[in-house]
Amino acid sequence: MDVCVVAIGDELLIGQVTDTNSGSIARIISPAGWRVAGVEVCGDSAEDIRGAIDRAFSRADIVLTTGGLGPTKDDITKNVLMEIFGGELREDAQVLENVREIMARRGLEMNSLTAAQAMVPTSCEVIQNRLGTAPLMWFENNRGVLVAMPGVPFETTGMFESEVFPRLMKRFPSRSVISHRTFITTGISESALAGLLAAWEENLPENMHLAYLPNAGYIRLRLDAKGDITERASIEAAADEACAAMKNIIGEYIVAESDITPAELLLAEAMARDVTIATAESCTGGNIAGAITAVPGSSRCMVGGVVAYSNDVKMKLLGVSAETLAAKGAVSEEVAAQMAEGVCAATGATLGISTSGIAGPGGGTPEKPVGTVCIAVSCKGKTEAVTMHFPGNRKRVVDRAVNYGLLSAVRMMREK
Amino acid sequence: MDVCVVAIGDELLIGQVTDTNSGSIARIISPAGWRVAGVEVCGDSAEDIRGAIDRAFSRADIVLTTGGLGPTKDDITKNVLMEIFGGELREDAQVLENVREIMARRGLEMNSLTAAQAMVPTSCEVIQNRLGTAPLMWFENNRGVLVAMPGVPFETTGMFESEVFPRLMKRFPSRSVISHRTFITTGISESALAGLLAAWEENLPENMHLAYLPNAGYIRLRLDAKGDITERASIEAAADEACAAMKNIIGEYIVAESDITPAELLLAEAMARDVTIATAESCTGGNIAGAITAVPGSSRCMVGGVVAYSNDVKMKLLGVSAETLAAKGAVSEEVAAQMAEGVCAATGATLGISTSGIAGPGGGTPEKPVGTVCIAVSCKGKTEAVTMHFPGNRKRVVDRAVNYGLLSAVRMMREK
Numbered sequence: 125m126d127v128c129v130v131a132i133g134d135e136l137l138i139g140q141v142t143d144t145n146s147g148s149i150a151r152i153i154s155p156a157g158w159r160v161a162g163v164e165v166c167g168d169s170a171e172d173i174r175g176a177i178d179r180a181f182s183r184a185d186i187v188l189t190t191g192g193l194g195p196t197k198d199d200i201t202k203n204v205l206m207e208i209f210g211g212e213l214r215e216d217a218q219v220l221e222n223v224r225e226i227m228a229r230r231g232l233e234m235n236s237l238t239a240a241q242a243m244v245p246t247s248c249e250v251i252q253n254r255l256g257t258a259p260l261m262w263f264e265n266n267r268g269v270l271v272a273m274p275g276v277p278f279e280t281t282g283m284f285e286s287e288v289f290p291r292l293m294k295r296f297p298s299r300s301v302i303s304h305r306t307f308i309t310t311g312i313s314e315s316a317l318a319g320l321l322a323a324w325e326e327n328l329p330e331n332m333h334l335a336y337l338p339n340a341g342y343i344r345l346r347l348d349a350k351g352d353i354t355e356r357a358s359i360e361a362a363a364d365e366a367c368a369a370m371k372n373i374i375g376e377y378i379v380a381e382s383d384i385t386p387a388e389l390l391l392a393e394a395m396a397r398d399v400t401i402a403t404a405e406s407c408t409g410g411n412i413a414g415a416i417t418a419v420p421g422s423s424r425c426m427v428g429g430v431v432a433y434s435n436d437v438k439m440k441l442l443g444v445s446a447e448t449l450a451a452k453g454a455v456s457e458e459v460a461a462q463m464a465e466g467v468c469a470a471t472g473a474t475l476g477i478s479t480s481g482i483a484g485p486g487g488g489t490p491e492k493p494v495g496t497v498c499i500a501v502s503c504k505g506k507t508e509a510v511t512m513h514f515p516g517n518r519k520r521v522v523d524r525a526v527n528y529g530l531l532s533a534v535r536m537m538r539e540k
Numbered sequence: 541m542d543v544c545v546v547a548i549g550d551e552l553l554i555g556q557v558t559d560t561n562s563g564s565i566a567r568i569i570s571p572a573g574w575r576v577a578g579v580e581v582c583g584d585s586a587e588d589i590r591g592a593i594d595r596a597f598s599r600a601d602i603v604l605t606t607g608g609l610g611p612t613k614d615d616i617t618k619n620v621l622m623e624i625f626g627g628e629l630r631e632d633a634q635v636l637e638n639v640r641e642i643m644a645r646r647g648l649e650m651n652s653l654t655a656a657q658a659m660v661p662t663s664c665e666v667i668q669n670r671l672g673t674a675p676l677m678w679f680e681n682n683r684g685v686l687v688a689m690p691g692v693p694f695e696t697t698g699m700f701e702s703e704v705f706p707r708l709m710k711r712f713p714s715r716s717v718i719s720h721r722t723f724i725t726t727g728i729s730e731s732a733l734a735g736l737l738a739a740w741e742e743n744l745p746e747n748m749h750l751a752y753l754p755n756a757g758y759i760r761l762r763l764d765a766k767g768d769i770t771e772r773a774s775i776e777a778a779a780d781e782a783c784a785a786m787k788n789i790i791g792e793y794i795v796a797e798s799d800i801t802p803a804e805l806l807l808a809e810a811m812a813r814d815v816t817i818a819t820a821e822s823c824t825g826g827n828i829a830g831a832i833t834a835v836p837g838s839s840r841c842m843v844g845g846v847v848a849y850s851n852d853v854k855m856k857l858l859g860v861s862a863e864t865l866a867a868k869g870a871v872s873e874e875v876a877a878q879m880a881e882g883v884c885a886a887t888g889a890t891l892g893i894s895t896s897g898i899a900g901p902g903g904g905t906p907e908k909p910v911g912t913v914c915i916a917v918s919c920k921g922k923t924e925a926v927t928m929h930f931p932g933n934r935k936r937v938v939d940r941a942v943n944y945g946l947l948s949a950v951r952m953m954r955e956k
Contacts, residue, residue, distance in 0.1 A: 137576045139563030147555030160553045165579035195731035235735040278932045315611035319651040409833025410826030413847040417825025428853035431829040437844035516694045
């Protein structure tokens with residue numbers, strides 16, 4: 125089943141906010157064999173919204189709009205929807221009560237703008253928004269179903285997954301299925317992987333497809349196998365067989381066989397081995413710790429870390445020697461190694477990950493240009509350090525260093 | 541001048557990658573009075589790409605495509621472009637040399653897939669990609685100009701800003717101008733702000749518009765004023781006047797009068813006052829440090845910090861007292877205050893920002909539910925701590941706590 129997403133909001137078009145809702149919707153519907161056939165981002169004007177909805181219905185029976193609702197701008201969207209689906213505004217008592225409750229809980233005062241959110245077209249079925257003030261609205265005509273949802277990602281995703289998608293699946297029972305398998309590879313470029321897999325890809329059956337999804341420092345490979353729901357078992361078996369053949373070719377580069385982030389992988393390995401983790405970050409500035417602690421339950425393994433931006437903090441909190449700093453410089457494998465060991469000593473963790481580098485744009489020298497990052501992992505008394513040269517701007521260098529550090533720690537743990 | 545963006549790639553439609561290029565393009569062209577009129581995301585199929593380009597040209601004279609190029613999938617896009625603009629493939633010697641150089645620098649081997657990137661349609665003008673292997677291609681016919689760009693954000697943004705946009709401005713000289721003014725507000729809801737500003741907005745001249753852009757923990761307000769380039773001075777004067785009137789109404793909630801992130805604001809204030817910064821983070825797990833160090837030049841003020849996830853690290857590295865932890869719990873204003881003071885003592889920084897809270901999904905109790913975050917700032921000997929209750933999921937709670945912490949530190953510095 126195809127759906128089209130129309131993401132509404134001037135803030136999206138001028139680049140002050142990024143649309144992440146269409147991706148969340150895709151991830152939610154994909155396991156059921158549904159797909160997002162297209163996404164259009166349009167501004168807060170009646171003409172743009174009308175045009176985008178019309179183009180979307182020409183491509184799919186289900187149109188999901190996100191945004192264009194909310195206290196300061198929902199009039200335009202509601203009016204366009206009434207032009208298309210008819211009806212007039214009525215006050216919905218349950219929505220009004222919901223808005224009142226939310227405002228009270230947040231300690232905010234109700235005003236006429238907030239109260240206006242309870243005005244909904246008579247032509248729609250209201251889906252109460254448990255996560256915010258703007259109600260969801262389900263419209264239907266001979267072109268198909270349109271569900272208008274709020275734009276705040278947390279509300280959109282939460283309500284779509286729990287309420288909207290279950291109703292859509294009931295309304296459009298589906299017979300097709302897509303099976304996904306994801307692999308995480310590292311230490312090899314996209315084109316080299318594709319070269320190795322060219323003959324294998326050539327021989328894939330028609331209903332299978334391999335996608336290359338490059339990330340900072342690693343590449344995800346996703347094999348999709350499509351078919352009728354009655355043939356699920358044979359589809360799964362054929363996909364397993366294709367994956368086994370693929371692993372024979374590129375197995376040495378595969379670090380995980382599921383759609384898992386480097387931080388999730390590190391935590392899974394650490395939990396399995398009763399390893400506790402600490403970070404000692406200079407150029408990555410807290411982002412390795414941030415990636416690890418973004419995973420719910422990370423406190424079972426993660427004890428903490430030090431962001432050692434200045435040399436002074438490297439010495440004071442991590443015990444890096446002044447002599448090494450003077451002789452080798454802060455960006456050196458020796459200092460990175462002392463940082464990784466130092467954070468284990470300071471926190472009692474059994475595994476330490478450290479970075480020291482030049483993220484740019486300033487600070488580069490001919491010997492140590494921007495992008496030079498020394499990364500060390502200390503695991504149960506053994507320490508390894510490397511010097512990497514990452515391309516790209518400040519954010520990209522940091523992202524790559526973060527993932528390299530996390531995946532190096534996984535490798536060190538596995539080698540033990 | 542209007543442009544439409546077509547973002548190509550199955551990975552965007554299935555939600556494994558988020559399109560950030562269209563936003564970057566919008567931010568680059570907006571100061572010149574240009575705007576992105578629409579964005580369409582389409583899959584890697586010839587039919588989808590053809591349809592999206594056709595729809596884009598029906599709305600704008602300039603179409604920018606991102607993605608759909610690269611070693612494993614550029615055939616489809618190049619073929620569609622040759623269907624539309626004619627021509628056949630030729631090898632471009634300069635592109636080939638560029639690909640060779642990049643592969644050598646990255647220590648990777650050249651293969652036939654990589655070399656195929658040097659094959660370009662004869663119907664386009666090639667713009668050499670200084671940041672990656674896939675060349676940019678400029679096509680032109682009676683419907684307008686199409687520039688095909690790679691999808692890697694760092695390459696797209698860098699090449700668009702330095703090469704593509706200057707050429708487009710030369711090709712389509714513009715007579716209109718948009719003037720933007722951005723304000724950062726905090727401590728007030730979107731609907732309350734809109735209520736206060738309703739009468740003022742009503743009286744804005746036709747060429748001006750106020751946009752509300754909510755973020756985690758703060759709201760950006762952006763006033764746009766449009767007009768002919770010859771009237772720039774009077775447009776600027778009228779916009780200044782409108783802003784002055786707005787500040788009379790909501791001035792107490794405005795913390796900055798430019799489009800600046802909380803971290804940039806904190807660093808600007810710290811530099812102006814010779815304040816040095818350290819962080820002591822529990823539930824935000826390194827994200828405050830990460831936000832600060834994301835700003836180039838932050839090392840002038842930022843000395844570092846401690847991610848104190850476990851109580852043990854809170855005591856060992858930050859000197860939090862075991863008695864306070866036992867009596868008040870880790871999530872308490874007392875512990876947060878000791879963390880902020882402790883990180884100043886440990887690092888020698890003059891300003892410390894700390895967080896201790898329950899980001900969820902687990903860990904909540906009736907007294908301290910998920911979303912409870914204690915935030916403290918210690919500045920030159922004075923410490924203030926508060927308890928906040930943030931709505932939303934783990935990421936949202938962390939994002940709000942990060943911004944609240946950063947903006948609290950700005951406030952404390954200004955009060956001194």
